Amino acid sequence: MGIAIPIETSARHMHICEEDFHILFGDDAELTYKSELSQPGQYVCEERVTIKGPKGSFENVALLGPYRPETQVEISMTDSRKLGVPGIIRQSGDTKDTPGCTLIGPKGSLELDHGVIVAKRHIHMTPVQAIQMNVKDNDEVFVIMESFERSLIFADVVVRVSPKFALAMHVDTDEANAFANDNQPTGVILKLFGGRTYNLQKWAEELQSGISRL
Numbered sequence: 118m119g120i121a122i123p124i125e126t127s128a129r130h131m132h133i134c135e136e137d138f139h140i141l142f143g144d145d146a147e148l149t150y151k152s153e154l155s156q157p158g159q160y161v162c163e164e165r166v167t168i169k170g171p172k173g174s175f176e177n178v179a180l181l182g183p184y185r186p187e188t189q190v191e192i193s194m195t196d197s198r199k200l201g202v203p204g205i206i207r208q209s210g211d212t213k214d215t216p217g218c219t220l221i222g223p224k225g226s227l228e229l230d231h232g233v234i235v236a237k238r239h240i241h242m243t244p245v246q247a248i249q250m251n252v253k254d255n256d257e258v259f260v261i262m263e264s265f266e267r268s269l270i271f272a273d274v275v276v277r278v279s280p281k282f283a284l285a286m287h288v289d290t291d292e293a294n295a296f297a298n299d300n301q302p303t304g305v306i307l308k309l310f311g312g313r314t315y316n317l318q319k320w321a322e323e324l325q326s327g328i329s330r331l
């Protein structure tokens with residue numbers, strides 16, 4: 118039997134390093150806790166930032182705490198078009214060769230030269246849950262979820278395993294809208310191809326060349 122994984126939607130937000138925070142909010146400011154997130158120790162802050170690209174901007178972008186070693190802005194593909202930056206899909210922390218943007222706070226602004234990503238969809242889980250679901254860190258899996266009239270199977274979902282995590286799948290607003298996100302959606306890892314990691318793009322190519330593996 119599959120384990121039901123809660124699916125959580127991440128709206129656009131950013132993580133910030135301490136140095137950048139002080140540029141935007143002043144030397145005496147500190148992150149202010151507002152509410153907790155599903156991942157232990159992670160929280161939404163009261164502070165808000167404007168992010169600006171060549172074509173447009175978003176105000177009131179949420180800051181998540183605690184501080185990170187590097188500032189990172191997470192947006193959807195739709196957001197990337199409005200900002201006018203390329204939508205580059207990456208895992209959190211993998212920001213090499215990604216676009217930047219302008220960050221504007223109440224006390225100052227700064228030019229970020231990289232760090233704007235469209236987060237690759239992923240599942241957080243503990244080592245015990247990974248054993249229960251027979252997956253390991255950095256596996257890419259299929260997740261099937263149900264929705265009234267818009268059920269779908271997500272491919273290329275990265276598994277992230279750490280004792281510090283709680284079980285949750287994270288998608289962005291575009292992905293949540295694709296299945297008409299209801300209140301408490303859940304998904305189950307789908308073991309296709311005998312449970313091996315398989316790439317949907319490769320599968321699609323194979324089907325178009327007449328190879329069927331199912």
Ligand SMILES: [Zn+2]
Nearest residue numbers: 239241286287
């Ligand atoms: Zn996440």
